Structure formats: C-alpha cells, structure tokens
Amino acid sequence: xxxxxxxxxxxxxxxxSVKISCKASxxxxxSNYMHWIRQQPGNGLEWIGWIYPGNGNTKYNxxxxxxxxxxxxxxxxxxxxxLSSLTSEDSAVYFCARDVMGIPSHWGQGVMVTVSS
Amino acid sequence: xxxLTQTPVSLSVTLGDQASISCRSSQSLEYSDGYTYxxxxxxxxxxxxxxxIYGVSNRFSGVPDRFIGSGSGTDFTLKxxxxxxxxxxxxxxxxxxxxxxxxxxxxxxxxx
Numbered sequence: 001x002x003x004x005x006x007x008x009x010x011x012x013x014x015x016x017s018v019k020i021s022c023k024a025s026x027x028x029x030x031s032n033y034m035h036w037i038r039q040q041p042g043n044g045l046e047w048i049g050w051i052y053p054g055n056g057n058t059k060y061n062x063x064x065x066x067x068x069x070x071x072x073x074x075x076x077x078x079x080x081x082x083l084s085s086l087t088s089e090d091s092a093v094y095f096c097a098r099d100v101m102g103i104p105s106h107w108g109q110g111v112m113v114t115v116s117s
Numbered sequence: 118x119x120x121l122t123q124t125p126v127s128l129s130v131t132l133g134d135q136a137s138i139s140c141r142s143s144q145s146l147e148y149s150d151g152y153t154y155x156x157x158x159x160x161x162x163x164x165x166x167x168x169x170i171y172g173v174s175n176r177f178s179g180v181p182d183r184f185i186g187s188g189s190g191t192d193f194t195l196k197x198x199x200x201x202x203x204x205x206x207x208x209x210x211x212x213x214x215x216x217x218x219x220x221x222x223x224x225x226x227x228x229x
C-alpha cells in the first residue's frame with residue numbers, strides 16, 4: 001500500500017535552515033506529483049507547492065517562494081523540502097502528500113519543526 | 118487567492134444524527150475543462166488529514182457512503198448522515214482549480 005514516511009521532529013535555531021524528507025513506497029515515485037503542506041500551531045492548512053519527481057519540475061505558492069525549496073531523489077524514492085532563513089513563524093507541522101487526480105490524496109505523518117534559540 | 122469560507126466553525130452532533138458543513142468560495146471552482154476541483158478532508162485528532170471527497174461528490178477509496186458531497190460553482194456542502202464516534206475531528210474543504218491551491222479554515226465536529 002502507499003506509504004509516505006517523513007523524517008523526525010526538528011528543533012532549529014532562528015536564521016538557520018532545515019531539510020526534511022518524505023520517503024515514498026507502494027507506488028511508482030516518479031509518476032505522481034508530491035505536494036507539501038504547512039500547518040501552524042492551532043491553525044489551518046496552507047499549500048506550499050509541488051514537485052514532479054519524474055523530471056524535477058516544481059511549482060510554489062508565491063507566499064513560500066524563497067522560503068521553501070523542493071527536490072526529489074529518484075534513486076531512493078525520497079522527496080525533500082528545505083526551509084531557509086527560519087523564524088518563529090516557520091514553526092509548524094509540515095506534511096508531504098502524494099498527488100492523485102491533481103489533489104493531495106495520501107499524506108505522510110507530518111514533521112514538527114520548532115524554531116527557537 | 119481563492120478564499121474558502123466554511124460554516125459553521127464548530128458543530129456538536131448527537132450520534133446517529135446528520136451533520137452538514139458549508140464551504141463557499143470567493144470564485145467559481147469550475148475549471149476550464151468543466152471539472153470542479155473541490156475536495157473535503159477530515160483531520161482526526163493527532164492524525165494527518167485524510168481525503169474523503171474529491172471532485173465535489175466522489176467518495177475516495179474506503180470512505181463510507183454516509184459522507185455525501187454536493188454543490189457547484191461557489192457553494193458546496195458536505196453532509197454526514199448517521200454520525201459515528203470515528204467522525205469527530207476537523208473537516209476542511211480544499212480547492213485545486215486556482216493557483217495557489219487553498220484550504221478552508223476548518224469545521225470542528227464534536228460528538229454530544
């Protein structure tokens with residue numbers, strides 16, 4: 001079955017960067033887009049962008065341009081998101097989600113990123 | 118950006134009763150190909166969101182037929198008939214018609 005295994009909790013310092021991962025299994029990694037979504041504490045959901053692992057094409061929500069960078073490693077079926085110039089506003093849970101029919105269908109368990117000195 | 122307004126913000130329902138959630142969009146969600154990318158998700162406590170309904174009214178794999186999506190254009194509704202304990206959580210509508218993709222602010226379903 002489709003599984004998306006995300007990396008563990010991160011505690012990072014302001015102004016630093018963090019790279020979180022999402023390892024896919026149970027389907028052909030290169031054939032489906034991968035979405036990334038943010039959920040700030042007590043808040044709703046925001047779409048960050050997607051990557052197509054087959055060719056590396058990406059699309060970002062303008063709000064996250066320059067903040068998030070999406071990449072994918074076909075050899076390990078793993079998608080990555082790097083977040084840069086971190087502030088407390090970036091403290092959130094970040095989800096990856098496999099695309100089916102143009103929408104996030106299967107979601108990873110989420111990664112909590114806490115930005116604190 | 119497209120704004121999705123969900124009402125009510127919270128809902129308390131007796132087991133076995135029906136629940137209804139509204140999602141209104143600031144723009145029509147009908148795409149140029151005639152398809153409407155309006156979906157519904159449920160986020161149970163401590164879990165990731167799970168897809169319930171896609172394309173306004175299509176139930177995702179494994180979703181019980183108690184969940185019924187309807188609507189068109191800018192007005193959409195999710196009805197849950199015969200609410201069960203495992204239905205509690207926060208429901209989100211979501212649109213993938215316009216860029217950037219956006220979510221509604223959520224409706225919390227509680228069991229009385």
